Amino acid sequence: MLLPPKMQAARFRLIQERPYLASALWALQTVEKPGLGTMAVDRRWRLYYDPAVENIWSIEEIMGILYHQTLHMLRDHANRLVNFPPDIANIAADAEINDDILAEKIKLPEETITPEKLGLPPKLLAEEYAEKIMEKQNTSSAWNSPTANDQKEGNIPQPAAGRCGSIATGQPEPWELPDTDKETPGISSAEQEIIRKEVATAIKAEASKDIGAVPAHLTRWAEEKLKPKINWRKELASVVRNAAATISGMVDYSYSRPSRRQSTIQNVVLPFLRQPTPSVAVVVDTSGSMSDNMLSQALAEIDGILKSMGLREGIKYIACDYNVHVVDKITNIKQINLKGGGGTNMEKGIEAAAKLKPRPNICVVLTDGYTSWPDNPPPKMKIIIGLINNEDVEVPRWAKKVVIKE
Structure with missing residues (x-):
């Protein structure tokens, strides 16, 4: 299913500006969901969208949301945070991502979760944010998550503000399609890993051509993703x-080029030693x-x-x-x-x-x-x-x- 024009334009622009993300962005299967009030992605990389959000967000904000969701996909938050309560997992994952992409001057909707808004230090992993949020909940009955405030005030549940779908939590939302859906099956976990490796390879290639062309957090992610543990x-x-x-022999003799000792012996062609x-x-x-x-x-x-x-x-x-x-x-x-x-x-x-x-x-x-x-x-x-x-x-x-x- 094609995205509405504004969302389609936002995806094209994001790919133009960050071509190394193309494999992940084109892998998204789209599902129209009127009344959802947002854009969200599930753990099988299906993008759910409410057509009404075209009238709420600018192209720049939609680009920021797509970028944000792509980072959930690449960083595998669905598997990393599946054992945390879903609302906490989503907030923690958003804090990890937004800490990086806001530093790139990427435009996101106003109600965006950041470590600063949570009263937490920057540059932590999502798992660390989740643990610290749970500690805050246990020690302060007055502390409310941003998602709880959104629900009370009737605000639109925005991505990057704790409403991203199971891509951030690993736990399906009631409005998500089942994994067995035949019309829109989504992407299997094995296929997702191959796409992550493809994106990481593209990031490293882009970074090697032009130092500074790729954000540091993506370069670090790609290096870690592609780094084998064995030499x-x-x-x-x-x-x-x-x-x-x-x-087959540690070394073998070949006459494809002369031996380095050839000059010491006349009238006899010596083979060289090669390692197979x-x-x-x-x-x-x-x-x-x-x-x-x-x-x-x-x-x-x-x-x-x-x-x-x-x-x-x-x-x-x-x-x-x-x-x-x-x-x-x-x-x-x-x-x-x-x-x-x-x-x-x-x-x-x-x-x-x-x-x-x-x-x-x-x-x-x-x-x-x-x-x-x-x-x-x-x-x-x-x-x-x-x-x-x-x-x-x-x-x-x-x-x-x-x-x-x-």
Whole structure:
């Protein structure tokens, strides 16, 4: 469904000014909701809007609201704050966001939550604001949340003022569509993670072209989002040194260019020694036990492996829960399909990697560890098991265990 003209114009202008947000903004599925009195987003990235707000807010204010909601989406407040009371979660999330975007001179409606208005210090995380708000409620019976004041005075429940939808709280509002709605299904959590990575990549690319072109808070977010916890360049080099020697030789002779010692010997062409580049397959656990945060970390690790291998080389990617769903060669995390959601059997993922032709030298398995393993390792293939947030799980002795903590 198309947005009304003013809202459509606001989205276009926001994309023009901040092109790195385009993937997230175009992912929004729109739902007209007369009588809602506001614009809000749910946890499946569906944008609800009351057409009447076109007569209330300027294009600049609508741009600010869309930017605000996009930051809820990128910062994953729905998962981070789901265990707090929804009104407190929304206020805390808004305080975290507005603290940053008002510093950019972004225009928002007047009733905007800020740390200053809450009597709280700036630059805190939403979880910290939520804890401090709850402390205030417990120690002062006179303290009212801004949302409670809005309800008493009959004001329009504005985004950025504690009325943003389940995108900020993780808890559905009565007017939100069910997750099973077929006409407007929204975006799955796996797809959301891929879009977040795509936005983070675009932010880093924009920031590298023009220092200062991207707000500092977005640059910090993108760096953290894309930062693998493992130094895969070092890890893969170590595997080549320790394992690839038995697979294809630590070094191999090649006549594609002469040896550096050629000048010392006449009439004989000496080969040079080259170190082979390992071929890598990555098996990602896409079972139901893998949370959104775990999948996000898995994507960050894959990004690290890709950068270590080089875009030209790429890797073989396998998505596996109880069964193998995807086997593909990828050179970019945008190409990843996180299909799955069922039980867990990483044996099948490793078997799929072993059947690839040519067989990879190295197979990296990214999982929470709640799976069975093959009794014996595949021949001529080194296995690295990346355990995400689960250092206590035992892995087979023939595999290298690496713990990945968020």
